[in-house]
Amino acid sequence: MNVDTRGAAALLQKMDRVLILTHKNPDGDTLGSAAALCRALLSLGKQARIVNAEPIPSKYDYLFEGLPDESFEPDAVVAVDVADVKLLGDPLEEQYADRIDLCIDHHLSNKHFAKALLLEDDDAAAVMPVYRVLQELNVDITPAIATALYTGLSTDTGCFRYSNASAEAYRMGAEFIDRGADNADINVRMFETKSLGYFQLLSRVLESMRLFCGGQVSVLKITRQMLDETGNADDACEPLASISRQIEGVKCGITMRQKKDGTYKFSLRTHEPLDASRLGALLGGGGHMRAAGCDAGPDEEESLQILLTQIAKELDCSVE
Amino acid sequence: MNVDTRGAAALLQKMDRVLILTHKNPDGDTLGSAAALCRALLSLGKQARIVNAEPIPSKYDYLFEGLPDESFEPDAVVAVDVADVKLLGDPLEEQYADRIDLCIDHHLSNKHFAKALLLEDDDAAAVMPVYRVLQELNVDITPAIATALYTGLSTDTGCFRYSNASAEAYRMGAEFIDRGADNADINVRMFETKSLGYFQLLSRVLESMRLFCGGQVSVLKITRQMLDETGNADDACEPLASISRQIEGVKCGITMRQKKDGTYKFSLRTHEPLDASRLGALLGGGGHMRAAGCDAGPDEEESLQILLTQIAKELDCSVE
Numbered sequence: 155m156n157v158d159t160r161g162a163a164a165l166l167q168k169m170d171r172v173l174i175l176t177h178k179n180p181d182g183d184t185l186g187s188a189a190a191l192c193r194a195l196l197s198l199g200k201q202a203r204i205v206n207a208e209p210i211p212s213k214y215d216y217l218f219e220g221l222p223d224e225s226f227e228p229d230a231v232v233a234v235d236v237a238d239v240k241l242l243g244d245p246l247e248e249q250y251a252d253r254i255d256l257c258i259d260h261h262l263s264n265k266h267f268a269k270a271l272l273l274e275d276d277d278a279a280a281v282m283p284v285y286r287v288l289q290e291l292n293v294d295i296t297p298a299i300a301t302a303l304y305t306g307l308s309t310d311t312g313c314f315r316y317s318n319a320s321a322e323a324y325r326m327g328a329e330f331i332d333r334g335a336d337n338a339d340i341n342v343r344m345f346e347t348k349s350l351g352y353f354q355l356l357s358r359v360l361e362s363m364r365l366f367c368g369g370q371v372s373v374l375k376i377t378r379q380m381l382d383e384t385g386n387a388d389d390a391c392e393p394l395a396s397i398s399r400q401i402e403g404v405k406c407g408i409t410m411r412q413k414k415d416g417t418y419k420f421s422l423r424t425h426e427p428l429d430a431s432r433l434g435a436l437l438g439g440g441g442h443m444r445a446a447g448c449d450a451g452p453d454e455e456e457s458l459q460i461l462l463t464q465i466a467k468e469l470d471c472s473v474e
Numbered sequence: 475m476n477v478d479t480r481g482a483a484a485l486l487q488k489m490d491r492v493l494i495l496t497h498k499n500p501d502g503d504t505l506g507s508a509a510a511l512c513r514a515l516l517s518l519g520k521q522a523r524i525v526n527a528e529p530i531p532s533k534y535d536y537l538f539e540g541l542p543d544e545s546f547e548p549d550a551v552v553a554v555d556v557a558d559v560k561l562l563g564d565p566l567e568e569q570y571a572d573r574i575d576l577c578i579d580h581h582l583s584n585k586h587f588a589k590a591l592l593l594e595d596d597d598a599a600a601v602m603p604v605y606r607v608l609q610e611l612n613v614d615i616t617p618a619i620a621t622a623l624y625t626g627l628s629t630d631t632g633c634f635r636y637s638n639a640s641a642e643a644y645r646m647g648a649e650f651i652d653r654g655a656d657n658a659d660i661n662v663r664m665f666e667t668k669s670l671g672y673f674q675l676l677s678r679v680l681e682s683m684r685l686f687c688g689g690q691v692s693v694l695k696i697t698r699q700m701l702d703e704t705g706n707a708d709d710a711c712e713p714l715a716s717i718s719r720q721i722e723g724v725k726c727g728i729t730m731r732q733k734k735d736g737t738y739k740f741s742l743r744t745h746e747p748l749d750a751s752r753l754g755a756l757l758g759g760g761g762h763m764r765a766a767g768c769d770a771g772p773d774e775e776e777s778l779q780i781l782l783t784q785i786a787k788e789l790d791c792s793v794e
Binding site for chain 2: 313314315316317319320321322324325327328329331332337338341345346347348349350353354356357360361363365369372396397399400401402403
């Protein structure tokens with residue numbers, strides 16, 4: 155059943171002991187939504203706690219400061235920023251998949267698994283519908299709640315940089331700052347702190363850069379050796395994929411990431427006129443117009459040549 | 475004479491042929507302020523053009539699209555985002571220093587050189603007072619004007635990331651988006667496009683990284699050779715100075731930049747409890763609490779030791 159802001163607020167109003175679930179591999183939006191909702195429910199005299207399938211990275215600790223750590227038998231389960239029960243992760247998926255009373259989300263791809271769903275797919279972040287529900291509930295937006303809401307909004311919009319950062323997102327950002335979110339501090343925590351290993355990996359990866367098609371295609375290669383020697387796990391590759399496209403004149407950035415089995419995964423990032431999803435499809439992958447992915451064949455350089463040949467054709471140039 | 479928004483608007487109202495000056499080494503705020511003001515004055519039936527002492531980097535071309543390139547004898551000169559006539563650069567300083575009728579600025583350090591000054595030093599960017607003046611003048615905020623205003627606001631706040639990004643700055647950002655600024659496109663142009671040489675230099679500089687004080691101090695060294703071999707000028711070092719402090723656990727980042735004469739300049743960036751300006755003063759330099767600079771002595775490694783010894787003392791650890 156789909157509900158609107160008022161419907162979601164009415165459901166929360168009736169709950170007394172609320173378990174709040176976030177998605178696995180938690181980010182600022184799912185954690186910010188959960189922290190804001192948890193604090194709001196507590197302020198309304200209810201019991202509430204957040205459960206996550208995985209340990210929460212320490213950089214998010216500030217979101218949960220002062221929250222009680224009490225166990226109770228929930229009478230309701232609410233998921234925030236969760237598009238699919240599979241994203242709850244083990245063991246939460248097994249435990250709660252069929253008993254989620256309310257889901258508040260902003261993913262168009264939401265699988266409608268909850269008994270009631272508040273889905274606002276025009277919103278840049280799940281904290282946006284969460285905030286509207288808290289307003290409907292007349293919750294006093296304390297600095298801690300504003301901090302949690304701002305965190306979700308800022309992280310899901312790349313600090314208000316991406317195309318999902320709408321005028322409404324900016325206005326909400328302003329309201330969160332008014333209510334006590336220390337935006338500069340939050341953004342330093344979220345965006346300006348990286349591990350030493352990340353920078354060491356970045357140096358190695360940039361060294362590997364190759365250019366093709368007269369500088370219109372850049373290729374970065376991340377090997378297991380680079381990851382191992384700099385003490386990084388696979389998730390460190392994620393932010394590196396966007397670098398290849400940031401180079402002046404580059405229309406397609408290809409990041410080749412070696413998987414644990416030795417084969418490669420390609421991340422494709424494009425500017426006009428190249429369609430990343432169509433390029434990825436050449437190797438059996440897919441994605442969006444500007445960002446896509448695919449698995450390379452056993453010889454990754456041969457797979458790269460297939461992509462380069464097609465790109466050269468589309469850009470009407472030679473591969474070199 | 476200091477004027478308020480209304481006073482500045484009244485002055486502009488009386489001008490007919492307006493020359494708009496920006497500061498040298500132009501950035502998004504001075505150029506965005508100038509482009510917005512120029513378009514606004516044209517829309518009011520006046521003549522207006524922008525003059526800059528230096529060529530404007532091509533990435534800002536979109537701000538000036540469609541502006542007429544007509545020469546005329548001005549009856550008034552307006553400077554935007556210019557804190558000091560020295561910042562006009564040659565030959566504008568000599569030509570206009572004593573005949574600037576109005577300056578619209580946000581720098582606390584403004585030297586009050588203009589006949590009339592609208593100074594809003596709480597504002598994150600000069601486009602903020604410019605926008606208020608345009609509103610006072612009942613200017614129709616077209617997409618081109620909104621684009622110029624958004625550009626200034628976003629570039630001076632690091633895309634709404636820095637502590638100067640107030641709630642009001644966010645609200646204005648929302649208004650500019652409402653009026654047609656394509657924020658995602660502008661931010662890609664301003665923040666996500668870097669030269670190949672920049673990334674090549676970044677790789678080399680990260681390779682040079684050394685850590686001291688148990689990982690609490692990071693030191694990056696940029697030699698002339700690195701700059702020359704990657705085809706970079708000195709200004710490429712500017713964004714690199716902030717990297718040293720972004721490493722997890724680092725309380726002081728020191729970036730050593732070799733000058734053309736072979737000696738080094740140090741850029742210091744600190745987190746609590748270290749005071750960058752006090753550290754810089756040890757070598758005769760200065761600056762702010764979190765960002766300062768100083769010149770090294772003839773032996774730059776010896777100068778580095780002086781800083782490290784003091785930092786180790788303050789952090790109560792050994793230099794290693």
